[in-house]
Amino acid sequence: MDVKDINTPGYEIPEEIEGQVAITTLDKIYNWGRSASVWPLMFALACCGIEYICAQASRFDLSRFGMEVTRPSPRQSDLMLVSGTVTKKMMPTIVRLYNQMPEPKYVIAMGSCASGGGPFKEGYNVVSGIDRYIPVDVYIPGCPPTPQALINGLIKLQEKISKQSIKTVRWYQKGEDQASIPVPILGPDLIDPRKIPLIKNHEA
Amino acid sequence: MTTPAPVETLDLSTLLPGFVTTDTRPGYSGWVVDKNHLVEFASKLRDEFGYDLLTSVTGVDYLPDDKMEVVYHAFKTTGGPVLNYKVQVPRQDPIEVPSLVSVYPGVELQEREIWDLFGIIFTGHPDLRRILMWEGFEGHPLRKDWKEAYFEEESKPFKSRWPDGKIVQAENNNKFSDNIAYPAGFDPEKWIPEGEDALYGSLAKYEYTSQDGIKNDHIVVNLGPQHPSTHGVFRVSAVLDGEIIANLKPVMGYLHRNHEKIGERNTFLQNMPYTDRLDYLSSLSNNFGYALTVEKLMNIEVPERAEYIRVIMAELTRITNHCMALGALFNDLGTFFTPLIYLLEERELILDIFEAVTGSRMMCNYFRFGGVARDFPEGILEKIKGLVFERLPKKIDEIDRFMSDNEIIRSRGIGQGILTAEDAIRFSATGPLLRASGVPYDVRRADPYSIYDRFDFDIVVRQNGDIYDRYMVRLEEMRQSVRIIQQAIKGLPVGEFQTGKPQYQVRVPAGESYGRVESPKGELAFYVISTGKPSPWRYHVRAPSFINLTPYGHMCVGQKIADIVAILGSIDIVLGEVDR
Incomplete structure (x- = not known):
C-alpha cells in the first residue's frame, strides 16, 4: 500500500453523527500535529540568521505557521535551519548537533551558502554546501533569502511532513535507531571519515 | 574625498x-x-x-x-x-x-x-596561536604562493565562468570532488587532531588549598560556538573561580569566510558586494569604507548629490544597526525579546527604504567608485522624511522612556564590565565602546571624510565605561544620526549621482590606500594595495568588532559568569566581521 492510500480513511460517516465524529487516519492526525509544531534549533550561522530573526519578529510573524518555538538545545528540536555559510571549522559542531537531535528531524539549507557554498564557495575554509555532510530536506535560494522566501521554504517543509507515513518513515524502521553521521575531523584540511579510503587512495 | x-x-x-x-x-x-x-x-x-x-x-x-x-x-x-x-x-x-x-x-x-x-x-607575543583557522591546519593561506583546493586562476573572471556555454564546476577539477586538499603522503588514519590543548594551555589556571583544607581547582566553561547569546558562532572559553571569571579567552574563526583571499582574486568592483557581507547588519557603511579607500587610490571626486545620498544611507544604516545592537543587548540583559521586537519594527521600516533604493533589504551593494549605483527613486524622500522628522525621534524617546530607567537594565548595566579610557585606547577599541569610556573619538569628527564636516552633530560621550553607558551612547547616537539625516535631506542637491559613466572594470593606479569610516561598530577601515592590475594585491579589512574583542577578556575578569553575555552584547559584535 502506498502513502496515498494510507491517507484515505475509506469510511463513510452516518449522517446522524456527522457533526460529532470525524474519521481520519493516524498518519493525517500525526502529520498535522507535527507539521504545525516544528521546533527549530536556535542556531544562526551568518547573515541569513538575521533574516530568520526578522521572520520571527512582529512583521512577518512566523508563529502563524506554528514554528516560532526555537530551542537552544538540539535535544528538544525537530528542525535544523542552517542559516549561513558553513565553514570547515564549524562543521564538526554542526554534525554533532545534528546527531544530538532526536528523530524525527529535518534540515533546511537556508541561502546559497548553506545550499552550495554561495559567493564564498572558493574560500579555503568554506564547505560547498551542508548537504555534503548531512541530509537536507528543503533548500531555500537567496543571498539572503527574504523572510517571505524563508516562510515559503518552511511551508514546503510542512508539505513534505504531511506526505510522510508512519509505515515508511525511517525512525520507525527496524534496525539502527537513527542515521548518525560520523563527525568530521579537523586535520590539515577537513577530513570526512566516510572519505578516508578515498583520501588514502589518492595520497598513497 | x-x-x-x-x-x-x-x-x-x-x-x-x-x-x-x-x-x-x-x-x-x-x-x-x-x-x-x-x-x-x-x-x-x-x-x-x-x-x-x-x-x-x-x-x-x-x-x-x-x-x-x-x-x-x-x-x-x-x-x-x-x-x-x-x-x-x-x-x-x-x-x-x-x-x-x-x-x-x-x-x-x-x-x-x-x-x-x-x-x-x-x-614576545604572550599567546601566539592560530586564531581563525584551527591548530594543525596546513599552511598560511594569505601567502601568495598558497593555493586553495578550488584554485582556478590568479584573478577573475575565471575562464570557467565565462559564458560560452561550457561552465566547469570547481568540484569537477578536484580529485576529491570537494573543497579539500591534503599535503602529499598524508595518511588520515595516522592523524591525531591537535584538539584544544593550546587554547586550554593559554588560560591561566590555579589550584589552591583554602584554610579549612579544602582543595580548590579551576573549572573551564565553554560558551558556544552554538549558543543563543553569543550573537552567532562565537565561542568563549572561561576559567571560573566559583562564579567569578578568573580568565577568559575569545575563540573565533567559526565564520571565517576568507574575504581577504577571495578579495585578492576579485576585481576591485567585484569586492563591493562582498563588503556587504562583512558586517551584514550595516552593509552600507561597509560599502562606504571600501568606496572611499579605492576612490583615494583612483583620486576621483564624488558628485555632491551622491555625497548626500551616501551620508543619508550610511546614517540610516547606523540606526538599523543600533536597533539590532540594543535589542540584542536587552535580550542578553534579560528583557527577553519584547524590546527587540519593538526595535525591529523600526528597522523593518528602514529596510523598506533600503529595498526601494538599492534593491535589497540587507545586502545593498549600492556604492560605486565615484558615486552610487542609482539615484533615489521617486517618492522615497517623502518616506525618509516621514521617518526622520516624525516617527523615529518619538520611537527613540519611547525606548529611552521604557528602558533607561528599567531596574534590570540599571542593575545589570551600571558598574559592570568597566573599561577605563586608558585601557580602551591601549586595547585599540573604537566606536561606541571607546566613547562610552570617555574618549570623544569619532572618525567623522577626528578625520572627517565625505561631507561630514558640513553637519552639525554631537559626538556622544559617556564617562563610566560600563554596559549601561554603552547602551546610552548607542541610544543617543541614533538621535544624532536622525539629526544628520534631517540636515542632509534639507541640503540634498539635484545633479549627478555618479562621476563619469558606470564601468565594470575600473583602472586603479598602483599604490596603497587606507580608508576609514566610522561604522556603527567603530572604525572600519580598508587597506588596499594596487599594483595597477584589475585585482587588488592586498585587500585587508580592519574590522571594528574583531579588534573591539581584544579588551573583552580584560573587561570580564572579576565579573560573574552571567555577565559574559551582557558584556559581549555591549561590545556589539557581528561574526561576519569578526571572522571575515
Missing part, C-alpha cells in the same frame, strides 16, 4: 637615525622601520608624538620582491590623519618580527591573525 589628507610633516628619520627611512615606492607613504628598533620606535611615537591609538596591523606578502611586510597604522585620539609605518623582513621561514603587545596591547588578536594567515612569528 573632498579634501586631500594633509601631508604628514613630521620628519621621523631623525628619530632613530639610520633605522627609519621614508617609504619611497610610488603611491606609498609612511616610514620603513628596522625590525630590531620597532618596539623602541613605536614607544617613542606613542609617548613623544601622541600616537596613542594603533588601529590596524596587517601583513602583506610581496612575493615577487621576496619579502614580507607588516604595516602599522597609528592615530592620535585627539584627531588627525594616519601615520603608517612598516617593517620589512626577508621571506624565508622562520619570519620573525618583534611583537608590539608590550606597547599597544590592542594588537594581540591582530598579530595572532597575521601569524595564522601569513606565518609571521611575533617574538
